[in-house]
Amino acid sequence: MFQKILIANRGEIALRVLRACKELGIQTVVVHSTADADAMHVRLADESVCIGPPPSRDSYLNIHQIVAACEITGADAVHPGYGFLSENAKFADILAAHNITFIGPSGDHIRIMGDKIEAKRTAKRLGIPVVPGSDGAVTEEKEARRIAAEIGYPVIIKASAGGGGRGMKVAHTEADLEIALQTARSEAGAAFGDDAVYIEKYLEKPRHIEVQVFGDGFGGGVHFGERDCSLQRRHQKVWEEANSPALNAEERSRIGGICAKAIADLGYSGAGTIEFLYENGEFYFIEMNTRLQVEHPVTEAITGIDLVHEQIRVASGGGLSVKQEDIKFNGHAIECRINAEDPRTFTPSPGTITHFHTPGGLGIRVDSGVYSGYKIPPYYDSLIGKLIVHGRNRVECMMRLRRALDEFVVDGIKTTLPLFRDLVGNADIANGDYDIHWLEKYLARGE
Template sequence: MKIGKVLIANRGEIALRIHRACQEMGIRTVAVHSTADAAAMHVRLADESVCIGPPPARESYLNVAAILSAAAITGADAIHPGYGFLSENANFAEMVEAHGFVFIGPRPEHIRMMGDKIAAKDAMRRLGVPLVPGSLGALASLEEARQVAAEVMYPVLIKAAAGGGGRGMKVAQDESGLEEAWRVARTEAKAAFGDDAVYLEKYLDRPRHIELQVLADTHGHVVHFGERDCSLQRRHQKLVEEAGSPVLDAAQRDALGAQVTRALKQLGYRNAGTLEFLWQDGQFAFIEMNTRLQVEHPVTEMVCGIDLVKEQLRVAAGERLGYGQSEIRFQGHAIECRITAENPDTFLPSPGRVTTYHAPGGLGVRVDSALYSGYAVPPHYDSLIAKLVVHGGTRAEAIARLRRSLAEMVVDGIETTLPLHLAIMEDPEFQAGDYTIHWLEQFVARRNPAR
């Protein structure tokens, strides 16, 4: 199967990232955009562009009919969803394929399975992947929650089955707090996802968030590209990611990778995906799988030297992976900072016009961004404006390179989190790799004691 033209169903830096991979492979691109993004870089560089609606995402980037119509009128062969928006919408994937387009991503049934946290955990349990101790399915009642909590021991975490982004998640430190956690989690889950189903897990007090990047072709071959440490999070949103993790060695990576690739081969998985784990005291516990390209995929590319978007395109075209697991080499260390248009102390959004933009450069420095001087950052979408990624021979070299690059980067006209990232890089605990998923919240509180 030949893919000659790809419609990119996304915006911002990821749309530009996909466009660049397509261009290098000789594949033409179609950019779709809202009226707010008419002057966006991916729209300016794509071979063709189609306006699909007004600024609100539900009327443009989430408008399935408009996207499919754009693909039809431009003669696209395939649709790449990027991340966010419709990337993990199983119904969208089904509709793309039903209309005769190639969906550059996993099979709809796997998107649906992994989009339900309970179904995902059940599948991984059956495939031999370790889980956080907790309920086997959705909790039928508060009384059942009490029984499971007593078995796994407090503290416990009540989580939305259809959750994401930290919504519908509440901690109960002891039995006295369980009823409120149960009630609030269900209320938030219903409001955010239209589904109040929740389940219970043992709450780990000092875990790290470790994820494994995988890729599977349609011929039964599955490989992994090593782990990423995504423990630096604020309100369950990642700010800094590393490849590899400061706490894992090659033996642990290989063992986890073998377990995961074996499971996904049994599942019949296709295309790219990322399995996320909590790691504490040397033990891994699966929490969820993202059936799409991750925001932080560049750090994996930097240590492996493999373009994951190009690999997605080749797999979608039916090609076999041209290498086995033993041929994937991990070299050096990479770190990514997610730069957002937010106040670095209050995290309030800061949309507006960028008056001056200068990207850092030099050996081992990569900037994935759709910014340019004069660009107006719209208020309608996610605040991510750039990903600054560096690679070094060692973690210490990568940190030094990132500190230099952050100091060199200029984004004037709006507020950004550049100062926060520079402060993180200069912190001795971060430099020592001594942090958990709770560290960044504590760091921000220490940095802004008046808040």
């Protein structure tokens, strides 16, 4: 097991990893920007190192400074959390060159799954169902027209190196295709420095289903069930739940088994999430995230297994603590992402939190690194906390969530709490009847 882990992140995920390290008896080091000097994880860590000014490029994305912090403090491993350098293959390679363990998969696996075209090819080879579309990058309009005609309109054009909805355009007819192709390539080049795009069949009313997988580092793999992340705004997840209200036990077992086998065949090590669009009983691979997900707590709630503990155990060479037959699914869990944003316009709302009170009681968990008097800096993601609720079934979970939202108090800034109080009382949400377009339509109606 590791002696000292450096946590290369900030906010609630840094605190989440720090807590896991303490429970395992591992010393902790956190790095931080000058803007985060008073952050909760900085206060609680055994050691802290300031690595630069507020802009991420000068601090949390500064690989040189992070490696130097490891060497100064004697950290023998780095946990990257999510975001920032968590899916940076170069970072993983550099750490390996310095004999520092990256708590995550190999740089090669990060590279494969970070390129969406290569990821799709790999998924198909591993027996994972994929969305019909191009086999690789599409550069010519003539080729795009041929592929679109073969798979049928509507089609979606996506950036190969994309994420967060950038470089993604839908063409409903042949007349739309030229401008969609040009716009997607332009956005992809500007956002990612790579204008390669590919084409897929556009599904009209799919759900977003993702499967939590783990490779043990020795050619074995398991799955921890699925999560439903269909409530999204601009391709950003807002509300996640496990298990999905759209799947039955047979579908859950089938897709989980496919993903676990694929991870084993790939020789993958650590946590990963294989993401799908799901429509009319069929799953279609869209991407794989080679890291811990923001929404991992709902999986922990229904399995009772600490996924960060598992990450650390696997990275240290200890393999997984459970076999597939040991993983049981109990009850239902929902996570709401609480952002420092206006609940209607979604404009960021940095500032000082004057009062912060979290809900409590059976089945309630709040992951947050903020506190009363904490000043939210304007430089980073607006997520300030996650409310995770668990119940014996979805009905109990929804009722408990309604109660927890009523208890949650954040004063001094605007947050998305009012949005969730509206959603929990909506009939479609109560019935689990929604898809990836539902939330944006709901917001557009101004309900």
